[in-house]
Amino acid sequence: MADKIAKRSKFVVVGGGIAGVTCTEQLASQFPSDEIVLLTAAPLIKAVTNFKQVSKTLEDFDVEEQPSSILEEKYPNVKVIQSAVRQLQAKEHKLQMENGEEVHYEKLCLCSGGRPKLFIQDNPHVLGIRDIDSAKEFQKRLSEARRIVVIGNGGIALELVYEVEGCEVIWAVKDKAIGNTFFDAGAAQFLIPTLDTDKPERDAPYKRTRYTTDRAVPPGTSSTDGRVQDQNPKVELGSALGPDWHQGIKLRGVQEVSHSVHVEYQCEVQKIYTPEDFLLSQQARQPSSDPSSDTGLWPVYIQLTNGKTYGCDFIVSATGVRPNSGPFLSGNSFAVADDSGLRVDDHMRTSEPDVYAAGDVCTACWEPSPMWQQMRLWTQARQMGWYAARCMAADLLDEPIELDFCFELFAHMTKFFNYKVVLLGKFNAQGLGQDHDLLMRCTKGREYVKVVMREGHMMGAVLIGETDLEETFENLILNQMDLSAYGVDLLNPSIDIEDYFD
Template sequence: MAAAPGVARSQFVVVGGGIAGVTCAEKLAMEFPSEDIFLMTASPVIKAITNFKQVSKTLEEFDVEEQPSSLLEKRYPNIKVIQSGVKQLKSDEHKIFTEDGKEYMYEKLCLCAGAKPKLIFEGNPYVLGIRDTDSAQAFQKNLAQAERIVVVGNGGIALELVYEIEGCEVIWAIKDKAIGNTFFDAGAAEFLIPKLTTEKRETPIECKRTKYTMEGSEEKEGPIAASDKLGSALGPDWHEGLHLKGTKEFSHKVHIEILCEVKKIHLQQEFIQLQRTSLTFPKEEKHVELDEVLWPVYVELTNGKIYGCDFIVSATGVVPNVKPFLDGNNFAVGEDGGLKVDKHMRTSLPDIYAAGDICTASWEPSPLWHQVVVLGKYNAQGLGLDHELMLRCTKGQEYVKVVMQSGRMMGAVLIGETDLEETFENLILNQMDLSAYGEDLLNPDIDIEDYFD
């Protein structure tokens, strides 16, 4: 395919500087050393995987580092990083247009543009989303001046955020019955809740990785806002290196509101006006200190309660970043808005692949696995009533639950230093009949790993 004058051409173009995009570009660079790989990213930094270890057949362990894109180009001379966002894709012409006005032609394209925060209210200066390093830094600056915040959401970032915050009262609003509903069961949630109120904390391990941020963030009215540019997604240790402390001297003060969502947000002047007119509060509500504290913003929940706070953190998931690619292209799209891909990561359009948060798996899932950070059907998903649970719990140390069906292990939840991950994964995969072991399977006095090495 010949490129028009002024139009760059590459065999492979990858869009996105996150883990999916960088890993894809690295793999292509190794497999096709004579071909130039174009990696397009709106951020000056990329996410790289380091210290990779294959723990077991399906379990992998690795660290995620933020690095300047120049390091990636140095490691792989055939990778050319193009620092610009994507403006448009013309799949029928095999062309991609960047925001800096340039055109690129490709033979094969892989879209790894990730996702953006799904904010509860767009455009409200007191609602912050946490998605990339820039927004995490903005959150840290706001938290340093805060006495109380409201966290909305029950996913991974909300869980880590509420645990890490010190010196600031946290009102945590979740739509589920228990915290961490996406990742574990109600029993595990009860095991973890005391961790949110403990005063004594272990000294965190210092994060020695260099942190890079995007420049040019403009301060707006209200809390400090992050840049509107799309940066790389946060890694699993996103809170390391951030000083997540408010203005108060206490360590943790968390109040959880379950089975509720945000109904409305009132700015201070709106709140005062409503208070003077029609707004009334339940008599049992003790958290709205009308005569003592006047907060910058107020959150009205669907359970009728209203809390004043300094700002709101919207940790309510993400929306696949498909907008630059849909116009004029007939992609098949999943229910969550992501680009549908098959088991080979192919989209519905020829020569276009996708990976990471931008895509939606459209293949038939394995009968043994469910996409979460625990093992197998940890909550008996799809097993009906024909199953039993076995539990071992030592308060403050470990929580172990296994799901059994017809003598075979179908799933597990492991919290704490159990050293059972690889053993239980193998037992789920090989579907060994464990009936003979009975309750000894979780007997703490028996080193169960030795039985199945």
């Protein structure tokens, strides 16, 4: 048997998602004379493009899927190894690769992302949307669909139900309102009418280059973000979708309707039926007025915990992700958080020497700022990857480093239902209990503004629409100015608050 090929590098990064690529780019810039190794199992990586610092903490950027060769061309000292990780041996500072190579490191950063939490495994009628390839599969199946059922209430579900046209959508959420992860019931009520109206025309055609892959990863190997998959023949290939994943992908079914979304609240999946089982089941009997009553057979039926059963062409599982830490635990002594993430300190270090982690795979276990919380979002993946690289460099050079300012205030900017959405601080009063007050203003079809106040100090905010208040509110939260004297006038639209507090 041939000897294993051994490679040595000062810095090794596992995972071709945003955290991993950002970490690699930062290391390559700081150490231009050292080779930086990025391990990824697929030919596509995630790259941040069109980055813009909107304010002190708010960022705006695009996420683009690119061949890994583009990263090597941009940074000549980056070496991308396209292979899955078989095993990490942290004590020996080496990784065993599926291609037979051994990779030795001085400093390692694990950026293996998260894995989709499908509510059921190995069902051909249940589709999880994770990467561009699974999004393409969704597009293909949707093109022949009359009705789909979407399970979930996170970002992917919110974007999907709004974007789908020409197909009836049954949306099952376990909460009392849509978008519970991102905003409250008031914001949900502001957005709901958008589901019953035609979407506006796009301002311009989407011109960004798209890349696809032409192979599947065998069971037991890892995807673009370096994760080792379960023994499941339907393997997701790439890292998580970008915030504009639906751009340039036609999401249309066979019906003439533009927008048709029916929401079922406070329910989850109870059972999935084949057509044969459905006909035999006594539970399938529904009142004739129920929208789930059908005269013809559907490929699959889903029974919800509220007692309703719907036939559909297929089911979309958009129920979030879990940290993909499992592949690295065997034989090592990682401290793991309750959510399965690798515990990291304020230098992004895990409990294993010289092993760091960033992005969805890690759980921040330092004492956080009163205005910051971890949410597994694109902005935090980029920030953590960038900061992890700086910490790796500082530790190697024995230089001091302070926690980056981006961890002072939670700040996230995105778009839902074609509205700009900005979330700041404790935007949903996270951790405040009953010790807070809410101020709100709403202009139907235009804007929704909510601020979270505690003892006269602003703790968080939700801004939907073109409010132009994000920088002002960011300053008010960071400065913790006493606003008691303003009372409800703080959101009075006739008062130009920016002039007072910018």
